[in-house]
Amino acid sequence: MTAIQSIRIAERNALAGDGKITKTEAKGLLALATTKEAKAALRDILAHDSFAPGAAKTLTKAAGKLDEKTSSLAGMKLGTVKTNGANLDVVVSKELSPTAGFADEFQAYGAARASGVTPTTVIKDGNTPPRWHAVQTNITVGGKGYAPEKTKLGEVTAMPRAPTPDDFKRLHDDASATRKAFQASGTDANRKAAEAASVKLAAATFGIDPAKIHPMKNDTDILPDKINVTLEIAHGAAYFGDATTNVEPLNTDGTVRSPHGLVVNPVDFRSVTHGAGTLAHEATHKEHHDLGNQVAKEFHDSKTSKSFSDWMKTRKPKLTGDQRDMISEQVANKATTQTELSAYINELAATVAAYPAGDKEAVMTYGSIKSRLGALGNDDKKTLKALYDALDEPHRTEFEKYLPKPG
Numbered sequence: 001m002t003a004i005q006s007i008r009i010a011e012r013n014a015l016a017g018d019g020k021i022t023k024t025e026a027k028g029l030l031a032l033a034t035t036k037e038a039k040a041a042l043r044d045i046l047a048h049d050s051f052a053p054g055a056a057k058t059l060t061k062a063a064g065k066l067d068e069k070t071s072s073l074a075g076m077k078l079g080t081v082k083t084n085g086a087n088l089d090v091v092v093s094k095e096l097s098p099t100a101g102f103a104d105e106f107q108a109y110g111a112a113r114a115s116g117v118t119p120t121t122v123i124k125d126g127n128t129p130p131r132w133h134a135v136q137t138n139i140t141v142g143g144k145g146y147a148p149e150k151t152k153l154g155e156v157t158a159m160p161r162a163p164t165p166d167d168f169k170r171l172h173d174d175a176s177a178t179r180k181a182f183q184a185s186g187t188d189a190n191r192k193a194a195e196a197a198s199v200k201l202a203a204a205t206f207g208i209d210p211a212k213i214h215p216m217k218n219d220t221d222i223l224p225d226k227i228n229v230t231l232e233i234a235h236g237a238a239y240f241g242d243a244t245t246n247v248e249p250l251n252t253d254g255t256v257r258s259p260h261g262l263v264v265n266p267v268d269f270r271s272v273t274h275g276a277g278t279l280a281h282e283a284t285h286k287e288h289h290d291l292g293n294q295v296a297k298e299f300h301d302s303k304t305s306k307s308f309s310d311w312m313k314t315r316k317p318k319l320t321g322d323q324r325d326m327i328s329e330q331v332a333n334k335a336t337t338q339t340e341l342s343a344y345i346n347e348l349a350a351t352v353a354a355y356p357a358g359d360k361e362a363v364m365t366y367g368s369i370k371s372r373l374g375a376l377g378n379d380d381k382k383t384l385k386a387l388y389d390a391l392d393e394p395h396r397t398e399f400e401k402y403l404p405k406p407g
């Protein structure tokens, strides 16, 4: 067993009991940090996990400078649950998202569900604009979730348990059979049954409230703020686009793009992890698209004489180089390289721990990243490096087989 693997197992065990790493457990982790890679795992643990008072200090010297801020959520009490007459605190044991959170709600659901970790909660924080976080909590609670604590957070949503592989198969078979029946005979009753089964499968896969899922009546019936479910077979597992399944070029002259949305075809999901990874991927395109719309509108409203690309460099809040590349790509509408690269990196980051090393889906994602590596921006480089640093064996060996070790 490699040092990094031992550390990850020790971390899991430490969090499993009381949802935090105690001083004794921290000392145990420290003793295992014998390699450079294991120290990188310590940094990741320090940034994301919940610690008993004074316990984090044990690790800080050995870990060195952290790559990101420590999670503002780790250790936070989210609510109370009554079990056998006793009140138990529900606290965040680990943040599963980057500690800065995600711009899009569905990225957080994708990351939470694809992690394979349980139990999970999705949090909308109190920032303006809000950021979305995926967290693991200390105790498993029943279907009703828990009584929420008063916090400064915007929304706290306890996710239901993920379906077992058998449950997933049952839901999947039902969605598949009802859709076939609808395609054979397009009656209203058949459509209703197919829609209901597809929404049920998508909701269970993503761990999301079915009210956030919209069954499309036809290709033009796309709601921008929902997860749209299609009954068409031709669309693959998912896409982000408009009624023609394409993405319109971004105009900087004040012309508004038609509604675009995230469309999924849950019958194409091969597992919970695959479906949730797909959601994390498409939600990344949604984030880039929404940012493009917003920035183009600001540019037009500013009535500046600067070119769009020059103006973007001065925009406040500051856009990263990657974001500017992503938006420029939308204006030219010539390529989707940068947005695809980011989407695949996020998909891999969300799913890799839950996939057995060498899993077909993961290998396909490595390939998709590899073919676009030339477009790698600075933020993507950082994300890929953080992902590599956090990997256990044999996922790390698998990563190195397909992608160069990020420097």
Ligand SMILES: [Zn+2]
Pocket: 281, 282, 285, 340, 343
């Ligand atoms: Zn994509």
